[in-house]
Amino acid sequence: xxxxxxxxxxxxxxxxxxxxxxxxxxxxxxxxxxxxxxxxxxxxxxxxxxxxxxxxxxxxxxxxxxxxxxxxxxxxxxxxxxxxxxxxxxxxxxxxxxxxxxxxxxxxxxxxxxxxxxxxxxxxxxxxxxxxxxxxxxxxxxxxxxxxxxxxxxxxxxxxxxxxxxxxxxxxxxxxxxxxxxxxxxxxxxxxxxxxxxxxxxxxxxxxxxxxxxxxxxxxxxxxxxxxxxxxxxxxxxxxxxxxxxxxxxxxxxxxxxxxxxxxxxxxxxxxxxxxxxxxxxxxxxxxxxxxxxxxxxxxxxxxxxxxxxxxxxxxxxxxxxxxxxxxxxxxxxxxxxx
Numbered sequence: 001x002x003x004x005x006x007x008x009x010x011x012x013x014x015x016x017x018x019x020x021x022x023x024x025x026x027x028x029x030x031x032x033x034x035x036x037x038x039x040x041x042x043x044x045x046x047x048x049x050x051x052x053x054x055x056x057x058x059x060x061x062x063x064x065x066x067x068x069x070x071x072x073x074x075x076x077x078x079x080x081x082x083x084x085x086x087x088x089x090x091x092x093x094x095x096x097x098x099x100x101x102x103x104x105x106x107x108x109x110x111x112x113x114x115x116x117x118x119x120x121x122x123x124x125x126x127x128x129x130x131x132x133x134x135x136x137x138x139x140x141x142x143x144x145x146x147x148x149x150x151x152x153x154x155x156x157x158x159x160x161x162x163x164x165x166x167x168x169x170x171x172x173x174x175x176x177x178x179x180x181x182x183x184x185x186x187x188x189x190x191x192x193x194x195x196x197x198x199x200x201x202x203x204x205x206x207x208x209x210x211x212x213x214x215x216x217x218x219x220x221x222x223x224x225x226x227x228x229x230x231x232x233x234x235x236x237x238x239x240x241x242x243x244x245x246x247x248x249x250x251x252x253x254x255x256x257x258x259x260x261x262x263x264x265x266x267x268x269x270x271x272x273x274x275x276x277x278x279x280x281x282x283x284x285x286x287x288x289x290x291x292x293x294x295x296x297x298x299x300x301x302x303x304x305x306x307x308x309x310x311x312x313x314x315x316x317x318x319x320x321x322x323x324x325x326x327x328x329x330x331x332x333x334x335x336x337x338x339x
Contacts, residue, residue, distance in 0.1 A: 003109030003131050004044035007037050008078045012143065013050075013057050014038065016070040020061045031056055041077065042225070047109045047134065054137035065175040067142025068182065074147050080105050080225060085218035087155050088211040090295045090335070093203040095155070096123045098215075099148070102222050108229075109134060120163045121203045123148065124195040138169035141194055146182055148196060155209040156202065163199055166191035206335060212296035216289070220244075234260075234270040235281065242285045251309040253278055287323045294320070294328050295335055301328055 010033065014024035025035045031053040037043035058066040076083030082102050089095035096114040100123065103112040109131040113124045125144065127134060145167060153160045162185040171179075171189040179187060220243050226233075227240035241259050245251050256278070257264055271277055286308045293304040302313055310316040320328045 003047040003107065003128070003134075005047050005050045005107050005109075006080060006105065007043040007045060008041055008075075008080065009106055010045055010050055010053070011038055012070040012073050012078060013053060015073040016066065017057055017061065019069070019073075020063070022057075022060055027056055027060060028053065041080065044229075047107060047131075051134065051137050051140065054139040054143075058137075058139050064172050065142070065178045067137075067139035067144075068146050068175070068178045070139070071143040071146035071150065074150060078147070081218040081221035082106070083151070085215045085222065086151055087209050088215040088218065089155075089207065090210045090212065090215070090292070091204055091207055092152055092156055092160075092198065093121065094215075094291070095152070095207075096121075096198075096203075098219065099123070102219075102226065104230075105222055105226060116200075117197070120197045120199055122195050122197050124193055126193055136168075138172075141167055141169045142175075145194065145196065149182060155207045156205070160202060161185055162196050164188070164195075164197040166193055166195045166197075168192070168194055210295070212292050216292050233274065234267070235274045235276055238267075238271070238278065238281050239285060242282060243289075246285065246289065246309050247307050249306045249309060251282075283319075286319065290316075290320055290323060290328075291331075294332050297332065304328070 010028075014028065014035075017024035017027055028035045028038075032049050033045050033053060037045065054067070057070070058064060063069065076087060079086070082098065082105050085098055086095045089098060093114070100112040100114040103110050103125065109128055110125055111128045112126075113122075115122055115124075127136070145165065149160075149162070162183070164187075165183050165185050166188045168191055169189065171187075223236070223240045223243050227236045230236045237260055238256060241256050242251070245255060245259070253264070257267060260267065262270075267278065271281070290304065290308060293299050293307060294301075299307070301316070305313045305316040308316060310319070317327055320326075320331070324331055326334075
């Protein structure tokens, strides 16, 4: 199956075309895309066709900087529920971790990573292994970097300046002013990756837009959506079930097996093929939720213990220390001081 792009991402292109006085509907049709899908927030378009659309849009507008204009029309719904969970994240680090986990909701041809390097934290996007033969349009690269930066600044503040930006696209002299105005950072063109580097202080600072409950709610919507999109991906299916059942406090592997209509042997085999295990997925899901729950000061540690499916608070405390390097109470106190 060909990789796909969310319809709301394509909506950015059509809005930018219309703003230039170009009939976006006709351009979509010429690119082989059905304009009717734009009104369906869950619809998806073929990624190769969308790549062609980006190039067509730049050509018909005569604007080599078209990607920047398209990105300016972004809205939280552009990335489905990922936009809202991003804006409600506790820190930019949390937001970018979520973007790395769930980038497929926007484009199934992409993978992303958020990691610490020698020169700061780096958010990287690249083509998924199966689709590296498809070269992304330069305009799409411009739009994605601009959108990520704009989303970061919308919750952090306009004074956010990345320490470095790397883009695969070559430098375009006509767009120099746009690059300078948007990036406000050193730029490496014709790089082997698309990446944004951030200072640790900016990444860890608590955001004024943080809302743990809103972030959790929208993250569950993302996982549910991806479980429907990736019906053959058992990892996504198990993750969705874990998020659904964990808060009940009655999670067992048997319940997951029954809900997925699988035997233990079949589940183990399928997860092994995807490079993971049930134990690893459970630990990963608990780790992600634990940080959000501890950031939510309305929840007591005994409540969090129950919500994560631990039998004893001491078990939760030990697990949290393993995940974060400090106790839940120390972590919560630290977050209050940086808030």
